[in-house]
Amino acid sequence: MTFEQLKLIPPILKALAKENYTQPTPIQEQAIPPVLAGRDLFGCAQTGTGKTAAFLLPIIQLLSAQQGRPSGKRVIRSLILTPTRELAIQISDNFKAYGRFLNLRSAVIVGGVSQKAQEQALEQGMDILIATPGRLIDLMNQGFADLRHVQILVLDEADRMLDMGFIHDMRRIIAKLPAKRQTLFFSATMPPEITSLVDSLLTNPMKIEITPVSSTAERIKQALYFVDKPNKLPLLIDLLQDKSIESALVFTRTKHGADRLVRGLTKAKITAQAIHGDKSQNARQAALNNFKQGVTRMLVATDIAARGIDIEELSHVINYNLPNIPETYVHRIGRTGRAGLSGIAISFCEYEEIPYLKDIEKLIKQKIPVIGDHPYPMTINESTPTAVSETRTSVTSSEDRVTRGPNRNDSAGRKGTFEGSGRRRKRRS
Ligand code: AMP
Numbered sequence: 274m275t276f277e278q279l280k281l282i283p284p285i286l287k288a289l290a291k292e293n294y295t296q297p298t299p300i301q302e303q304a305i306p307p308v309l310a311g312r313d314l315f316g317c318a319q320t321g322t323g324k325t326a327a328f329l330l331p332i333i334q335l336l337s338a339q340q341g342r343p344s345g346k347r348v349i350r351s352l353i354l355t356p357t358r359e360l361a362i363q364i365s366d367n368f369k370a371y372g373r374f375l376n377l378r379s380a381v382i383v384g385g386v387s388q389k390a391q392e393q394a395l396e397q398g399m400d401i402l403i404a405t406p407g408r409l410i411d412l413m414n415q416g417f418a419d420l421r422h423v424q425i426l427v428l429d430e431a432d433r434m435l436d437m438g439f440i441h442d443m444r445r446i447i448a449k450l451p452a453k454r455q456t457l458f459f460s461a462t463m464p465p466e467i468t469s470l471v472d473s474l475l476t477n478p479m480k481i482e483i484t485p486v487s488s489t490a491e492r493i494k495q496a497l498y499f500v501d502k503p504n505k506l507p508l509l510i511d512l513l514q515d516k517s518i519e520s521a522l523v524f525t526r527t528k529h530g531a532d533r534l535v536r537g538l539t540k541a542k543i544t545a546q547a548i549h550g551d552k553s554q555n556a557r558q559a560a561l562n563n564f565k566q567g568v569t570r571m572l573v574a575t576d577i578a579a580r581g582i583d584i585e586e587l588s589h590v591i592n593y594n595l596p597n598i599p600e601t602y603v604h605r606i607g608r609t610g611r612a613g614l615s616g617i618a619i620s621f622c623e624y625e626e627i628p629y630l631k632d633i634e635k636l637i638k639q640k641i642p643v644i645g646d647h648p649y650p651m652t653i654n655e656s657t658p659t660a661v662s663e664t665r666t667s668v669t670s671s672e673d674r675v676t677r678g679p680n681r682n683d684s685a686g687r688k689g690t691f692e693g694s695g696r697r698r699k700r701r702s
Contacts (some may be wrong), residue, residue, distance in 0.1 A: 284374035298323030319461035347398030406442035521589035545571035
C-alpha cells in the first residue's frame with residue numbers, strides 16, 4: 274500500500290516524501306480512509322506505531338479542503354488533547370512537517386511555561402490546537418480559548434490522561450465542544466474506564482487495534498538480571514563498560530530514583546541526565562536534546578516523562594526498576610523497536626520486584642532470558658530477614674506513587690530462576 278492509494282493530496286504526499294516516509298504503517302493504512310470519510314475512530318495503539326500521522330494526515334487534508342473561514346480570524350477547527358508537554362511538542366513538530374506545503378496554523382498550549390505567548394497565539398487564531406488538559410482549562414476559564422468551532426477532536430493516549438488524573442478536565446473541555454463533531458480516540462490499553470469513555474464519546478466508531486501488547490515483545494531482544502537493590506548501580510556501571518551500548522534510555526520508578534541514578538552514573542564518569550515531572554520544561558527539553566545529539570550517553574526517565582518522547586534509533590532500553598504495571602514494560606521496551614529496528618531491553622529485577630516480573634511474563638507470554646553469569650548476583654531470598662522487613666518510602670506525586678505488587682509469597686515459584694546464582698564472580702575489569 275502507498276500513501277497515494279490512501280488518497281492523500283499532493284502537498285501532503287510531497288511532505289511525506291520529504292520526511293522519507295515510503296509507505297504507510299498499518300495504523301495509517303487502516304485509519305486514514307475512515308477518518309477522511311468523516312468517521313469516528315477508536316485506535317488501540319501505542320507510541321511507535323505511527324499513530325500521530327494516522328490522525329494528523331487526514332485532519333490536515335480535511336481542514337485544508339474547506340474553502341474560506343467562518344470569520345476573518347482563524348478559528349480552532351481541530352483540538353488535539355494529549356497528556357504530556359513532550360507529546361504535545363512532538364505532535365506539533367509532526368504537524369509542521371506534514372503540513373509544510375499547506376496554509377494551516379497550529380499552536381501548542383501546555384503547562385510549565387509562561388501563559389503569555391499562548392494567550393497571544395489564541396488571540397491571533399489557529400486551525401489546530403494541540404493542548405494538555407490542565408493549561409487549556411485555565412485558559413478557557415479566563416476566556417481565552419473558544420472551542421465552539423471544533424469539528425475534529427483527538428484524544429491521544431487517553432489511558433495516560435486518565436492515569437494522570439485528567440478525566441475531569443477532559444470532560445469539562447469536551448462539554449464545551451459542539452456535539453456534532455468527529456472524534457478520534459487513541460489509547461494503548463483498554464481498562465474498563467476507557468471502554469466506558471469510548472462508549473460515551475464515540476458514535477459508531479471504526480475500531481482499529483494495532484500490535485497487541487504481547488507481540489511487541491517478540492521483536493526485541495530481552496535480558497534479565499536478578500540483582501540486589503544496592504548492587505543495581507554497580508551492575509549498570511559494569512554493563513556500560515560495553516561500548517556497544519552507545520546510548521540507552523533508562524527507566525526508574527520514581528523521580529528521586531532517577532536523580533539518584535544520574536548522580537551515581539555521573540560519579541562513575543558516565544554522562545547522564547534525568548527527565549521527569551519535577552524538571553522544568555526547559556530542563557527536560559535540554560536533557561532530551563543532549564541525549565539525541567549524543568552529548569549524554571544515558572537518559573534516565575520516569576514512565577510519565579518518557580511517554581511520547583520521540584527518539585529515533587534507540588538501541589537500548591534499561592529497566593533499572595521493573596514497572597508494577599505489566600503493560601508499561603511493553604511500552605518501555607517497545608521504544609527500541611521503532612520503524613522496524615530491533616532493539617535490546619535489559620531489565621534489573623530485585624527481590625521485591627519478582628512479583629512484577631511474574632505479571633510481565635504472563636502478559637508477554639514468554640520468559641525473559643536470565644543472565645545468570647554477572648558480577649552481582651542476587652543474594653537476598655525469602656529466608657533473608659531484610660527481604661521481608663524492607664518497606665518502600667511513602668510518596669507524594671503520581672510519578673512517585675508505588676503500588677505494591679501481588680503477594681510476595683508468589684515469588685516462591687520463581688526461586689528456581691535464580692537459584693544457583695548465589696556465587697560471586699570476580700568483577701570484570
Ligand atoms: P508515533 O507512533 O506517531 O509516535 O510515530 C513513531 C515514529 O515513526 C515517529 O518518529 C514518526 O516520525 C515515524 N513514522 C510515522 N509514520 C511513518 C512512516 N509511514 N514511515 C516511516 N516513519 C514513520
